[in-house]
C-alpha cells in the first residue's frame with residue numbers, strides 16, 4: 001500500500017500588475033522592486049473572483065491530469081489565509097463548485113507554510129484511516145483582498161493564485177511519495193506577520209477600517225532573516241535524518257517569498273542551481289506558491305517518476321517546515 005501524487009494543477013488570474021503599474025500607485029520603482037525582491041509581475045483577481053474560484057480552477061486542472069471525477073474525493077483541504085468568508089470554510093464552497101460528493105472538507109491556516117501543513121495532514125489521515133483513499137489539497141490565495149495598496153512596504157510583494165495536488169492511496173503503489181517531514185511553529189513571533197483586525201481580538205469597526213487594520217502588516221527585515229535560516233536549517237536537518245545527500249535531490253522548491261531569500265537558502269545549502277524560482281512572474285502567493293511551482297515543473301517534464309524533491313516554506317505564525325518527497 002502506498003500514497004502517491006497523481007495530479008497537479010495551478011491557476012492564476014489573467015490580469016497582470018507590473019512594476020510600472022505600481023510606480024503609478026506608490027512611491028517605488030521597477031529598479032527597487034526588481035533588485036530587492038526579484039519580482040516583475042504579479043497576477044491580480046478581479047473584484048468578483050473569490051479564493052474558492054481560484055482554488056476551483058487549480059483543482060479542476062489537477063483532477064483532469066489525474067483523470068478522476070470530483071465525486072471520487074474523500075477529503076478536501078484548502079490552505080489559505082484569504083478564505084471567501086470566515087465561515088463556512090472555503091473547502092466546503094470548493095466542494096460544491098467541483099460537484100464533489102459528501103466528504104470531509106476543511107480549511108487549514110498556516111500562512112505561507114499552508115500547503116506543506118496540508119499535505120502533511122492529508123498524508124497522515126490517509127495513512128491512518130481506510131476512510132480516506134483520495135484527497136484534494138489546494139493552496140489558494142486572493143492576497144490582493146488583504147493588501148494595503150497605499151503601503152509600498154507590502155503591496156509590491158503579493159499576488160493571487162492557486163496550486164493543487166491529488167493524493168491517491170492504492171495497493172498498486174509499491175512506494176509512498178512521502179519520505180520525511182519536519183513542520184514547526186513558534187507563536188512567540190506572531191506579531192511580525194499578521195492581519196490585525198476582523199477576528200475576535202479586534203472585530204471590524206469604523207475605527208479598524210479607518211486605521212487600515214484589515215490589511216497585512218509585516219516586519220520585512222526580521223521576516224527576511226528568519227526565513228533564510230529556518231528554511232535552510234530545516235532542509236539540512238531533514239536530509240540528514242534520511243541519510244541522503246543533496247546530489248540525490250533533483251529540486252528544492254521553496255515558498256516564493258523573495259528571490260534574495262531563495263538565493264541565500266540555495267547558497268547556504270550549496271545547491272544554487274537546483275532551487276526553483278518563479279517569483280518574477282507571480283510575486284509571493286503565500287500558500288499557493290509551492291503548488292504553482294510543482295505544477296509548472298511537473299507539466300514541463302522537469303520532475304520524473306522516482307525523482308526526490310524537497311519542499312520548504314516559511315510564513316506567518318510563525319510557521320515553517322520542509323517535506324522530502326519521492327515523485
Ligand code: COA
Pocket residue numbers: 027028029032033036037112152153154156193218219220221222223224227257258284314315316
Ligand atoms: N519601494 C521603494 N523603497 C521601499 C519600498 C518600495 N516598495 N519598500 C520599502 N522601501 C524602503 C524602505 O522605506 C527603506 O527606506 P529607509 O531606509 O529610507 O527607511 C528602504 O527601502 C529599505 O527597507 P527595508 O525594509 O530594509 O528593505 P529590504 O531590503 O529588507 O526589503 C522587503 C524589504 C519587504 C522586500 C524584504 O524585507 C522582504 O522581502 N522580507 C521578507 C518578506 C516576506 O518574505 N514576507 C512574507 C513571508 S512568507
